[in-house]
Amino acid sequence: MVVTLGPREEFIQNNLGLVHSCATRFRGRGIEYDDLFSAGCMGLVKAYDGFDETRGLCFSTYAVPVILGEIKKLFRDGGTLKVSRSIKELSLKINAVREVLSKQYGQEPTVSQIAERLEVSVEQVVQAINAAMPTLSLTPISDDEQGREFDIPIESHEEELADKLALREVLQELAPDDRQLILLRFFKNQTQSQTARIMNTTQVQISRRERKILLQLRNKLIT
């Protein structure tokens, strides 16, 4: 069976729909649709010119891979760009937009709001968000860096010393038994069972006591 395509111009006009269908598959990859479509048209022309009517092949079977291949070439330039790099770049943008939107709405934006503003997909945003992106505080950021919620102030040597003393002091405030428990567990790296044996009690008792003391210690250190 011989397939005849007919006049070039007309045939190509009639098959632009095929190019559209192919080009749509590449949407959202960062290249304008018009460019995708033009490359696809190039592919269609190439396919028309290269098609061997005597081989009995269906035109689309031959043409679709050529069109897809031609569009794919557009992406080759960025071919060596590693995902890790591109994600880093997007995550910087996300950070900036997140800050802007938070101010605008007075609450944290969701990933879809961020995606919309950046004109990328939610999927891309989610991929680019790394779990430890700076958490924003909604209080306005003053020039004074110390004003931010999670900042740990730059500590002078005196303050450091004071902190270490504070820890020691807090430990001193504990009852002797509790202090021994903490020393054994966290400074001598003993297990609860070992500590229990040394202190002549049970592991369960140690476990309960320990939780209480730790909470107590933490509250004292944090406030």
Next chain:
Amino acid sequence: MADVKIERKDSVMCAYVSGEIDHHSAAEIRETIDRALIAKDINLLTMDFGGVTFMDSSGVGLILGRYKLLSALGGRLVIQGTPPSVNRMLKLAGITKIIEFKGETADETC
């Protein structure tokens, strides 16, 4: 994933950590730092977390481990450049009062 760059000057060493710190990457970071630490007589290690984008409790273990090692070697550990969410993790760990912090920006010691 994660990356660590080491700079050394005399007995002072700086480790710039970036990327995601989980148990997988912490192992590599730890080896790189410890190898460099032990190779030379270091009495001050600064760990910079400026480029860190994710950190779970493995990062706390990484810091505590270096803290203990340096104490044993008679040296000192300083943490700097921690993003807010890393701070959150450190605060939760209750070690912000034990470990030395230098502010958000890198210091000229390294």
Next chain:
Amino acid sequence: MKPVNYVKFTFLSRSINESFARGAIAAFAAQLDPTVEQLADIKTAVSEAVTNCIVHAYPADVGQIQITAAVYENERLVITITDKGVGIADVEAARQPMFTTGGAERAGLGFAVMESFMDNVKVRSKLGKGTRVTLIKQLHMREHTSRPLFCAA
């Protein structure tokens, strides 16, 4: 109550899969349109639970880890992380902050992190049989421009 949507996945207890698990969970949680911080919390909690399977449940060999994630109608996200590893002798003790059997490189903070980043954490374990950790997070308690979450397939 039946979940609106769910997914289940199984993978090897290799440390390289920690970041895979975080990424897959993030991709699933995305349908609830979380904030960046909520997503970070979920990823961190999952990372802790998965790391525990790798480090503690299968200390010497490579085993299987199974994660399920389900979304319920009121935007509640329920995640389970299950292993068939060594199990935990005393769950209550294990959940204490700073309790660790993992030596100097572990802080004993995993469970504390899960508890502080999620709304509810359940642990079931049997020695020699394995452990299941259930992490629950309620998203969007705040007002929120509502939009249909699920479209017909």
Next chain:
Amino acid sequence: MKPVNYVKFTFLSRSINESFARGAIAAFAAQLDPTVEQLADIKTAVSEAVTNCIVHAYPADVGQIQITAAVYENERLVITITDKGVGIADVEAARQPMFTTGGAERAGLGFAVMESFMDNVKVRSKLGKGTRVTLIKQLHMREHTSRPLFCAA
């Protein structure tokens, strides 16, 4: 040959899960440090296969879709997408570009896209039983600063 690493996941044939499937596969493929283009190709191919399950395999109801992804030593990535849906009567015909049973809405290009984006595509199907599509991609044929991919857990 045994894979170096693999993952298996199961989810419902809801269109909202297309993006989950892409995201999860991307999170898994990340361990091979692909280029942006390679990852986009993989995601597009998986998306086509998953969409086919949703649209064709389970046209009237919601069914299960299973994906496996495996990495082999030579950085070969093998992905399978399996459904227990209606199956394909004539696989060879279905794979032809522009063949569709989906009406005017569909272009009949899914398989052509998979073929053009992956190095190898296999399809096995049985009417009334279901379909399995296998997608294979060889990453980093070019020289590449080698680095150890997997460390002991």
